[in-house]
Amino acid sequence: MKTYDLIVIGSGSGLDVANAAAEHGQKVAIIEKDRMGGTCLNRGCIPSKLLIYSADVAETIRNAGRFGIKVKGFTVDFEKIVSSTNEFTDNDSDQIRKAFDDIDNPKLYPFEGKFIDKKTLSVGTETINAEKILIACGTRPSIPKIPGLEGSGFITSDEALRLGKQPQVLTILGGGYVACELAHFFGALGTKINIIQRRAILLPREDEDVSQRFTQVFSKKYNMYTGCDTTSISKKGNEFLATIKKPSGETETLVSDQLLVATGRTPNTDTLSLDKTGVATNEKGYIVTDEFLETSVPGIFALGDAVGRYPFKHSANHEAQYAFTNLVHPHKKAAVDYTAMPHAIFSSPQIAGVGYTEQELRQKGLKYLKSIYPYIDSAMGKAIKDNDGFVKFLVETETRKILGCHIIGTEASILIHEVLVAMRSADGTIDSLTNTIFIHPSLSEVIDRAANSVE
Numbered sequence: 001m002k003t004y005d006l007i008v009i010g011s012g013s014g015l016d017v018a019n020a021a022a023e024h025g026q027k028v029a030i031i032e033k034d035r036m037g038g039t040c041l042n043r044g045c046i047p048s049k050l051l052i053y054s055a056d057v058a059e060t061i062r063n064a065g066r067f068g069i070k071v072k073g074f075t076v077d078f079e080k081i082v083s084s085t086n087e088f089t090d091n092d093s094d095q096i097r098k099a100f101d102d103i104d105n106p107k108l109y110p111f112e113g114k115f116i117d118k119k120t121l122s123v124g125t126e127t128i129n130a131e132k133i134l135i136a137c138g139t140r141p142s143i144p145k146i147p148g149l150e151g152s153g154f155i156t157s158d159e160a161l162r163l164g165k166q167p168q169v170l171t172i173l174g175g176g177y178v179a180c181e182l183a184h185f186f187g188a189l190g191t192k193i194n195i196i197q198r199r200a201i202l203l204p205r206e207d208e209d210v211s212q213r214f215t216q217v218f219s220k221k222y223n224m225y226t227g228c229d230t231t232s233i234s235k236k237g238n239e240f241l242a243t244i245k246k247p248s249g250e251t252e253t254l255v256s257d258q259l260l261v262a263t264g265r266t267p268n269t270d271t272l273s274l275d276k277t278g279v280a281t282n283e284k285g286y287i288v289t290d291e292f293l294e295t296s297v298p299g300i301f302a303l304g305d306a307v308g309r310y311p312f313k314h315s316a317n318h319e320a321q322y323a324f325t326n327l328v329h330p331h332k333k334a335a336v337d338y339t340a341m342p343h344a345i346f347s348s349p350q351i352a353g354v355g356y357t358e359q360e361l362r363q364k365g366l367k368y369l370k371s372i373y374p375y376i377d378s379a380m381g382k383a384i385k386d387n388d389g390f391v392k393f394l395v396e397t398e399t400r401k402i403l404g405c406h407i408i409g410t411e412a413s414i415l416i417h418e419v420l421v422a423m424r425s426a427d428g429t430i431d432s433l434t435n436t437i438f439i440h441p442s443l444s445e446v447i448d449r450a451a452n453s454v455e
Helices: 013-021 037-043 045-062 078-098 179-188 208-221 311-329 358-364 379-384 412-424 445-452
Strands: 002-009 028-031 107-108 113-117 121-122 125-135 140-141 169-173 194-198 224-225 229-236 239-245 251-256 257-262 263-266 298-302 341-347 351-356 369-372 390-396 402-408
Touching: 013 028, 013 078, 013 125, 013 311, 028 311, 037 045, 037 078, 045 078, 045 179, 125 311, 169 179, 169 239, 169 251, 179 194, 179 208, 179 341, 194 239, 194 251, 208 224, 208 351, 208 358, 208 390, 208 402, 224 251, 239 257, 298 311, 341 412, 351 412, 358 369, 358 390, 369 445, 379 445, 390 445, 402 412, 412 445
Parallel strands: 002 028, 002 125, 028 107, 125 298, 169 194, 169 257, 194 224
Antiparallel strands: 113 121, 121 125, 140 263, 229 239, 239 251, 341 351, 351 402, 369 390, 390 402
């Protein structure tokens, strides 16, 4: 049995910790049964955003007539879009893998790892242990139990990002961010989209005003079946038949040549035999950690999607910095500061948010002020003809601290950063924005005007 100072399970953000620990003199092992780089590089945010940009370009061309630009038409080389994206991500992953060919620290174990004792793992034909272990095993698509779904040949986001042929009609089960981003990708390139969502709105975890507006916009683009349950899936030749039950009690069968299941994610913790360690998980399988990312077993830490706090790559990278300090320098342990943890959804329209939603503030009984400012009421908003976008602020009544900011519209993922700086690096009040000089006429003025509208 080989003994290490630190074992890292997963090569996403855990890889940063492994490399940093090795540079600080630790003897480190990395366990990765899949491609190097984790979900983000191989099956998540990187390939999806590369693909989605092609959809953004297609949508821009299609809407050019609104700006007096006549475009006679365009064609989509779907195979090229997908192959060039995967060539890029696969090359990056391969380069990471090759970097470990000639080094022994960190030592890469390209196999599945399972715990056989509290701090001992079986990896391939070997057994390794360490006093310190970091679990960064990530998540995978969650598959609902629907009659006929298993064995039907459906795809998840993993396969959707590598499809060689563009579907003519795509039925999507789910209404979260993965479903909406992929609906935009395929839909903007010309695929007919059906979305089946159990809830009455899409993106129900977003602020209520944002999710309602987003649902309205998507309803104009795609065939929406909200408040519907999928009762069965069947296959007839090359066609998928999805039978749904509507809120009225009526049933309908949707026919498509491809079926995408995007109904959430589940942690990979069930593949590790955690029962051999004593590491506690919650009812959904996410690893329970304290404020230092340490689990119920001293010396074993966890981060990223496997913890289930914030399912974002930037959150995992943020946690990785704390995990390194708390693992390698335990006398300097620091609690993770999640202040102003943002997120964005790269659909069309884009969405970005930080802090509390209005429905969360009502549940907590907190007193707050709010403002909503439409893009179209600003000069640049008129120029880009964004009639649906808006910025919403939620501000604590007494302290004027920004409790939340939610944006739907053009470049929302960029605009939110002005608010993040105010919340995390300034005094956190709305006044830090109202006292800022904004360029006129920039799109950023919607932040300025929404902030000044709080009064």
